[in-house]
Amino acid sequence: MITRRTALMGAALAATSSAILASQQTSASESMTPEAAKVELAGMARKKVKLVPPPFVHAHEQATTEPPCVVEFEMNIIEQEMPVDEDGAMIQGMTFDGSIPGPLMVVHEGDYVELTLINPPENAMQHNIDFHSATGGLGGGALTLVNPGEKTILRFKADRPGTFVYHCAPGGPMIPWHVVSGMSGAIMILPRDGLKDHNQQPVRYDQVFYVGENDFYIPKDENGEYMRFEDPGSSYSDTLEVMNKLIPSHVVFNGRVGALTGENALKSKVGETVLIVHSQANRDTRPHLIGGHGDLVWETGKFNNPPERDLETWFIRGGSAGAALYRFKQPGVYAYVNHNLIEAVNLGATAHVVVEGDWDNELMAQIMPPTAYGELHTSKKALP
Numbered sequence: 001m002i003t004r005r006t007a008l009m010g011a012a013l014a015a016t017s018s019a020i021l022a023s024q025q026t027s028a029s030e031s032m033t034p035e036a037a038k039v040e041l042a043g044m045a046r047k048k049v050k051l052v053p054p055p056f057v058h059a060h061e062q063a064t065t066e067p068p069c070v071v072e073f074e075m076n077i078i079e080q081e082m083p084v085d086e087d088g089a090m091i092q093g094m095t096f097d098g099s100i101p102g103p104l105m106v107v108h109e110g111d112y113v114e115l116t117l118i119n120p121p122e123n124a125m126q127h128n129i130d131f132h133s134a135t136g137g138l139g140g141g142a143l144t145l146v147n148p149g150e151k152t153i154l155r156f157k158a159d160r161p162g163t164f165v166y167h168c169a170p171g172g173p174m175i176p177w178h179v180v181s182g183m184s185g186a187i188m189i190l191p192r193d194g195l196k197d198h199n200q201q202p203v204r205y206d207q208v209f210y211v212g213e214n215d216f217y218i219p220k221d222e223n224g225e226y227m228r229f230e231d232p233g234s235s236y237s238d239t240l241e242v243m244n245k246l247i248p249s250h251v252v253f254n255g256r257v258g259a260l261t262g263e264n265a266l267k268s269k270v271g272e273t274v275l276i277v278h279s280q281a282n283r284d285t286r287p288h289l290i291g292g293h294g295d296l297v298w299e300t301g302k303f304n305n306p307p308e309r310d311l312e313t314w315f316i317r318g319g320s321a322g323a324a325l326y327r328f329k330q331p332g333v334y335a336y337v338n339h340n341l342i343e344a345v346n347l348g349a350t351a352h353v354v355v356e357g358d359w360d361n362e363l364m365a366q367i368m369p370p371t372a373y374g375e376l377h378t379s380k381k382a383l384p
């Protein structure tokens with residue numbers, strides 16, 4: 001039910017949080033004193049990268065011998081109602097570049113990330129971006145708060161390698177709400193000489209899958225139907241009530257139930273190595289590849305730490321992104337799940353990888369298919 005009260009409350013909270021942020025922004029700006037030395041990047045190469053929606057990632061070199069450069073990205077913030085499942089649940093989504101999660105950015109350690117962030121005039125809310133990979137100014141959040149109709153450019157140095165979350169953080173209660181409305185994504189900062197295994201030997205991947213997990217809190221009306229709203233502001237108070245109980249209505253990969261299953265399944269081949277980057281900006285999760293493993297897993301996503309080996313399930317802390325490398329050895333349909341199986345099966349956190357190739361009987365064989373075994377044996381044991 002949309003009431004004027006809820007609409008106003010959303011607007012009022014937005015105003016409050018923008019006031020909080022405005023004060024943070026002022027202090028952050030003041031701390032960036034005019035006498036701070038200007039960084040001379042004029043001689044540095046610039047590279048414009050067009051972002052692509054997840055689970056895919058823009059073309060990139062895994063290792064480079066080039067000197068550091070300035071990598072330019074552009075993202076439009078898009079507020080739009082989006083489907084969350086096939087039963088009619090819809091969310092007033094807030095997105096970086098129209099997708100949940102936002103696109104995966106890839107640069108190399110030592111590069112400068114230069115992001116143009118655009119808040120189009122048709123949006124209703126203020127937004128910004130906090131990069132967990134950036135240093136100072138609320139991860140950039142203090143320098144990027146944009147009203148509808150404004151754009152901003154942030155530059156930061158990618159000075160430590162790893163996979164990191166970015167998310168909107170416009171202040172106060174707007175922060176969790178924008179994040180659970182879809183405003184998060186990830187950046188991968190590769191070591192200049194590429195990824196290395198536990199023995200410091202170089203490793204390469206054939207493709208990257210970017211899986212962004214979201215917990216959604218979609219309110220229901222008195223008849224148990226998911227509620228729909230005209231705009232984000234009018235959804236706020238009912239959504240907040242569900243959020244504050246901490247019980248998500250959906251836990252999904254890439255924005256909705258089924259975003260990575262069936263026709264949308266990921267594809268690979270026996271012998272191919274995939275790097276699965278998994279982010280969760282708000283809540284812990286525990287990815288597991290059913291029938292496979294994590295050969296090398298940077299559970300915390302930070303490439304200066306040696307990867308763990310042969311993992312069955314790994315843990316992605318809420319507010320972080322991890323990376324798992326796996327070479328497929330058997331064909332089939334693999335489910336990649338959040339191994340809280342209630343969240344995987346009932347709430348949506350499942351992806352599929354369809355792997356082509358030849359079956360290896362050495363790794364697994366069906367010696368006897370399920371067969372009736374008659375009366376000679378009994379599975380019932382006599383009770384003592």
Ligand SMILES: [Cu+2]
Nearest residue numbers: 127168178183
């Ligand atoms: Cu936002």
